[in-house]
Amino acid sequence: MSASxxxxxxxxxxxxxxxxxxxxxxxxQTAASGMVFAGFAMAAAIxxxxxxxxxxxxxxxxxxxxxxxxxxxxAAKKVAMTGMPQxxxxxxxxxxxxAGAIGALELLRGASGVSAAFSALGGIIGAVSxxxxxxxxxxxxxxxxxxxxVYPLQKASNLALLGAAIIAGALCVFRPSREILAAxxxxxxxxxxLMTIPIGGADMPVVISLYNALTGVAVAMDGFAIGNFxxxxxxxxxxxxGSLLTLLxxxxxxxxxxxxxxxAFGAVEQEGGDIAGSxxxxxxxxxxxxxxxxxxxxxxxxxxxxxxxxxxxVKELMDSLESKGVAVKFGIxxxxxxxxxxxxVLLAEAKVPYDRLFDRDEINAEFSSADVALVIGANDVxxxxxxxxxxxxxxxPILDAEQAKNVIVLKRGKGKGFAGIENELFYKDNTRMLYGxxxxxxxxLIQALKDV
Amino acid sequence: MIxxxxxxxxxxxxxxxxxYEVISRxxxxxxxxxxxxxxxxxxxxxxxxxxxxxxxxxxxxxxVGFIAVALAAANVAGGYVVTDRxxxxxxxxxxxx
Numbered sequence: 001m002s003a004s005x006x007x008x009x010x011x012x013x014x015x016x017x018x019x020x021x022x023x024x025x026x027x028x029q030t031a032a033s034g035m036v037f038a039g040f041a042m043a044a045a046i047x048x049x050x051x052x053x054x055x056x057x058x059x060x061x062x063x064x065x066x067x068x069x070x071x072x073x074x075a076a077k078k079v080a081m082t083g084m085p086q087x088x089x090x091x092x093x094x095x096x097x098x099a100g101a102i103g104a105l106e107l108l109r110g111a112s113g114v115s116a117a118f119s120a121l122g123g124i125i126g127a128v129s130x131x132x133x134x135x136x137x138x139x140x141x142x143x144x145x146x147x148x149x150v151y152p153l154q155k156a157s158n159l160a161l162l163g164a165a166i167i168a169g170a171l172c173v174f175r176p177s178r179e180i181l182a183a184x185x186x187x188x189x190x191x192x193x194l195m196t197i198p199i200g201g202a203d204m205p206v207v208i209s210l211y212n213a214l215t216g217v218a219v220a221m222d223g224f225a226i227g228n229f230x231x232x233x234x235x236x237x238x239x240x241x242g243s244l245l246t247l248l249x250x251x252x253x254x255x256x257x258x259x260x261x262x263x264a265f266g267a268v269e270q271e272g273g274d275i276a277g278s279x280x281x282x283x284x285x286x287x288x289x290x291x292x293x294x295x296x297x298x299x300x301x302x303x304x305x306x307x308x309x310x311x312x313x314v315k316e317l318m319d320s321l322e323s324k325g326v327a328v329k330f331g332i333x334x335x336x337x338x339x340x341x342x343x344x345v346l347l348a349e350a351k352v353p354y355d356r357l358f359d360r361d362e363i364n365a366e367f368s369s370a371d372v373a374l375v376i377g378a379n380d381v382x383x384x385x386x387x388x389x390x391x392x393x394x395x396x397p398i399l400d401a402e403q404a405k406n407v408i409v410l411k412r413g414k415g416k417g418f419a420g421i422e423n424e425l426f427y428k429d430n431t432r433m434l435y436g437x438x439x440x441x442x443x444x445l446i447q448a449l450k451d452v
Numbered sequence: 453m454i455x456x457x458x459x460x461x462x463x464x465x466x467x468x469x470x471x472y473e474v475i476s477r478x479x480x481x482x483x484x485x486x487x488x489x490x491x492x493x494x495x496x497x498x499x500x501x502x503x504x505x506x507x508x509x510x511x512x513x514x515x516v517g518f519i520a521v522a523l524a525a526a527n528v529a530g531g532y533v534v535t536d537r538x539x540x541x542x543x544x545x546x547x548x549x
Contacts, residue, residue, distance in 0.1 A: 018493050019470055025489045025539075026478040032539040038493055039532055046528075049499045055506030060518055064505070065498075068522030072530030076537070087534050088488050095527035098497045101520035105504045105513060114457070209487050216490065219497045224460060226500055232460060233467045234496040240471030241490050245483060252480055340483035348541045359480065 003051035010048040011230035017041030018234050022241055045230055068094075081349060082306040085339040086140035089133045089208045092215055096129025099218035100185065106225050107172050107181055115225050116176070120169040122221035124188040129215045131192035136208050139201050146201035154198060155262060161191045195261070202380060203260045205339045206249045210257070213242025252334040253396060279414065282432035284441065287408050288448030290432075294371035296327045298363060300401050301343050302336045304377015304412060308438035311350035314376065317442050318352065320449050330356050331363035331373075331399045333381035364400050373404035375425075377411065377438045383423045393421055407431040410441045485538045492531030498524035 017037045024034030050058070072091060079087055103123030111119050138144035165187035171180045199207055216238025223231030250257055291297055299318070305311060318328045330352065336343045347357060358366075367373060375382055382401040385391040401407055402425050409426055411433060425431060434441050478486055501524040505517030 014496070015467075018496075019474060021493070022471070022474045022486070022490065025486050026475045026482060028479065028482060031482060031485055035489060035492075035532070035535050035539055038489065042492070042495060042528060042532075045496060045499055046502070049502050052503060052506065055503070057505050057508060057514060057517070060514060061502055061505050061521055064518045064521035065525040068525035069529035072526035072528075073533055076530045076533035081537070081541070084488075084534055084538060085484070087530065088484075088491055091527050091530035091534065092491045092494075094523040094530070095491070095494050095497050098501050098520045098524035098527060101516050101523065102497070102500045102504045105508070105516045105520065108513060108516065205484075209483075212487055212491050212494070215497075216494045219494045219500070220464060222497065222500050224464075226503060228500055228503065229460070229463060231496055231500050232464055234493055236464045236467035237471040237474075238490045238494040240468040241475045242471075242487070244472050244475060245478070245487055245490070248478070248480075249483055252483075334480040334483075339487075341481045342484060344481045345484065345538055345541045 003048070004053055007048050007051060008229075010044050011228075014041040014045040014230055015233040015237075018237055022237065080309065081346060082309065083141070084345075085205065085208065085337075085342065086137045088339075089136040089140065089204075089211070092208065092212045093130045093133025093137065096126045096133060096211065096215040096218060098126070099215060099222050100124075100126025100130060100188075102126075102222045103218075103225065104181065104185060106222075107176060108178075110176065111225065112173075116173045118221045118225035120172050120184070122218045122225060123172075123185065124165055124169050125214050125218035125221065127185055127188035128192035128195075129211045129218060131189045132196040132214075133208065133211045135193060135196035136204050136211065140204055148200045149197040154194075158191065158194050161187060161194060165191050199260060203253075203255065205335060206246055206253065206255065206257070206260055208339075209242060209246040209249055213239050213246055216240075216242050249335070249340055252340060255396070277427035277429065279426055279433050280431065282408065282434050284434060284444035285448045285451075287432065287434050288445050288452055290372055290406055290408065291321060291326065291374065291445065292324055292449055292452035294326050296329070296366075296370045297321060297372045297374055298367060298370045298401070298404065299328065299330045300336075300373060300375045300378050300382055300399055301330065301332070301347070302376065302378020302381060303342075304379075304410065304438045306337050306342060306346055306377070308377065308412075308440075310376065310439040310442050311346045311352075313439050313442040313446065314347070315350040315352050317446050317449075318356070320446055324449070324452070328356060329358055329363065329366070329370075331367075331401075332357050332359055333378070333399050334360060336378055336381050360397060360399055367400045367403035370404040371406060373401040373407045375401055375407060375409040375411075376442070379411075379423055380421070382425055383421065385421065385424055391421070401425060402428060402431075405430065408434055410434050410436070410438050412437060485535060488531065488535040488538055492528065492535050495524065495528035495531050498528050500524075 021034040021038035024030040103119040106119035168184035220235030386393040501520035508517040
């Protein structure tokens with residue numbers, strides 16, 4: 001009984017620490033220390049939970065924690081920095097799955113009234129979050145087609161499915177049976193699956209953030225159901241912070257949440273209007289010449305840089321150019337890569353100084369005075385069709401690389417970008433294409449620069 | 453003293469405002485770490501999963517509880533490591549300046 005008096009105070013302490021952690025993590029200077037706060041709080045909350053009177057199955061619990069925690073720890077340590085976005089998605093999905101399972105367990109155990117209602121809410125939100133997050137993971141990992149998957153009557157059938165899930169959930173509360181419970185979870189999970197497949201990869205960061213917020217809400221609902229206020233507070237905190245974050249991210253991409261969820265990005269490809277001009281390839285040696293004799297080069301990195309792990313080479317290229325007196329700046333689109341800040345993280349890893357990184361608002365005015373815009377594996381974020389009404393990309397803020405005197409595009413092949421839209425920039429008269437893996441291409445450029 | 457339902461509702465509403473206020477002026481650069489960090493924080497679901505498994509009696513309950521704990525533990529461990537690795541990048545970059 002002695003340790004159990006600590007439960008509530010420690011939960012309170014944990015809640016306060018989580019708030020402080022979020023606060024610290026919203027500033028660059030204090031971000032890292034915020035996580036330490038949260039880590040200690042979490043460890044304390046978990047430890048004190050063991051002291052709750054009447055708990056059994058500790059052996060099973062230990063095995064489950066070691067299995068789940070161990071596998072996740074190992075995977076998270078091993079994965080390359082480029083894989084981070086999908087790792088966030090999958091761990092978020094697991095949290096959602098856990099929340100769903102807790103809801104299921106409460107209903108299975110015959111929860112009634114308000115508690116059953118909250119369990120059902122936690123169950124449906126958690127189940128949607130796990131299947132949705134898994135699809136986001138599969139799409140980002142490249143194990144599933146990244147393009148939106150669309151079919152006739154999609155919205156109507158998804159809506160019907162959601163309706164059916166809600167009805168099954170209500171039945172679970174008022175007329176519980178195992179069959180209905182199973183149906184409830186199958187319907188909920190299916191809805192999460194089906195509502196995510198029509199969303200294109202370009203929108204995935206926002207969707208992951210949305211599911212992150214949803215998992216928070218599911219955890220809060222479970223907290224209500226089992227009367228645990230640490231879960232109520234932490235879950236609500238994440239639900240609110242995550243919702244705001246989702247809106248901020250969508251704003252950074254100039255997309256609205258409804259158009260992301262129901263717009264099926266690439267599906268409206270009615271344009272296809274012929275693009276004037278042709279793709280003009282260039283040799284690395286010629287590209288190096290252009291770069292070496294430039295006064296100012298703006299590098300625009302994108303997902304291709306992340307995939308090719310080219311960040312170190314890009315740093316070398318920068319050093320090499322600077323030693324020749326070329327001014328090098330990086331134009332970072334907020335959503336270049338697969339997540340906001342993706343490029344900042346990668347370039348920081350390669351030790352590119354922060355004062356070379358400029359965000360869209362700062363750099364856009366400078367393209368017209370740049371001799372070369374070097375686009376490394378970026379596509380949609382430099383697509384000028386975003387300025388034209390009728391384009392599926394219309395309204396998305398882009399980097400105006402087309403304004404530069406010359407544009408060199410490093411690209412793996414002739415494929416389209418994430419949004420599945422042709423890029424007019426690549427066809428412009430002053431654009432040259434350097435095909436190949438970004439890391440190899442940059443290496444060739446560095447090599448060729450030595451002879452310039 | 454307020455009790456029961458209303459106490460809970462009060463707590464949740466205050467927590468919602470706090471969550472909103474706390475990150476309302478976050479720079480774009482920190483969006484990803486913050487998402488990852490809040491992903492770790494909802495790992496608190498592990499507490500609920502442990503309580504659920506801790507009170508499971510039938511085999512069916514134990515199976516569901518076991519799955520819940522394993523998934524939640526993955527959320528906690530994975531969420532922490534991923535956030536830590538992302539934030540370390542910032543630390544390194546700052547140390548160089």
